[in-house]
Amino acid sequence: MxxxxxxxxxxxxxxxxxxxxxxxxxxxxxxxxxxxxxxxxxxxxxxxxxxxxxxxxxxxxxxxxxxxxxxxxxxxxxxxxxxxxxxxxxxxxxxxxxxxxxxxxxxxxxxxxxxxxxxAGRSAPVLTVGPVTLDPAAHRVTLNGQAVELAGREFALLQLLLENAGRVLTRSQLEQSLYGWQDEPESNALEVHIHHLRKKLGSDLIRTLRGVGYSIPK
Structure with missing residues (x-):
């Protein structure tokens, strides 16, 4: 955020x-x-x-x-x-x-x-979609109850997608929240983070809508 x-x-x-x-x-x-x-x-x-x-x-x-x-x-x-x-x-x-x-x-x-x-209209402090749970306060992610280690921007990207589960977020929306004015992300940085999340949490977790963006289904 x-x-x-x-x-x-x-x-x-x-x-x-x-x-x-x-x-x-x-x-x-x-x-x-x-x-x-x-x-x-x-x-x-x-x-x-x-x-x-x-x-x-x-x-x-x-x-x-x-x-x-x-x-x-x-x-x-x-x-x-x-x-x-x-x-x-x-x-x-x-x-x-x-x-x-x-x-x-x-x-x-x-x-x-x-x-x-x-x-964001949420009351629960912990985000859960399917087998994936993310605790922003503890900075902890689990898959089927097992801890998963994520890099800083991987965690932030997953949190954004989970908070907007069921919605498609565009590349621009994701990059605006992930990167500050002093950051210069490489052109494929977002795709690299998505690839790492899929590798760690399952290939079906994040969906790509070509030419539109990414989403995690509810």
Whole structure:
């Protein structure tokens, strides 16, 4: 899942980017509100982690503009503003969650997973289709109850397909969630990941609709 992190503190932003990537997320990091507002109008992201005290354009205005455009993007405010009034203002402006600094990375990751789960219309934290089960929190995949080792992007790709079981996802949709702005995937990278998943989890798990995309049947 692709996260846009907007945080102007270079040390915190760098640490969060590294930590969230280690947790399995694709992360793009911006440090000012104007750039964030522009990115939200032109780029696909699955969730926004937003500081409020930003240069250029304040985080509250970024939030209000996103909601005024009708965006249903999950937005988690991450800020040092801990007054009850600030929390109420942020939530009433459209934030889905509000977390006060300093933060625990494990808690942040858990809140992100919960927001993504709710935005996808799921209640169960574990994904299961047929003999395959994926636990995002434990970063664990099993096939018929036996653990299967997957590389980072293989896991992320499988999660995307399982979350959208029964739907066909195009190459563009998959690549937009799997790769950030700094990544330059090779032209056949997606096919290689699909091949590895089929080899590890069974050739019938993922279906190819030629010229359209990939899907996992329900």
């Amino acid at each position: 692709r996260i846009l992190l907007v945080e102007d503190d270079p040390l915190l932003g760098d640490g969060l980017t590294i930590g969230l990537r280690q947790a399995g997320f694709t992360v793009d990091w911006l440090q000012d509100g104007k750039a964030a507002d522009q990115a939200l109008q032109t780029e696909h992201v699955d969730l926004l982690v937003l500081d409020l005290g930003l240069p250029g354009l304040g985080g509250m205005e970024v939030l209000r503009r996103a909601r005024s455009r009708g965006s249903a993007l999950p937005i988690l405010v991450l800020t040092a503003r801990d007054a009850t009034g600030d929390k109420i203002a942020g939530l009433d402006a459209g934030a889905d969650d509000y977390l006060v600094k300093p933060i625990d990375l494990d808690e942040l990751s858990a809140r992100i997973r919960a927001l993504l789960r709710r935005s």
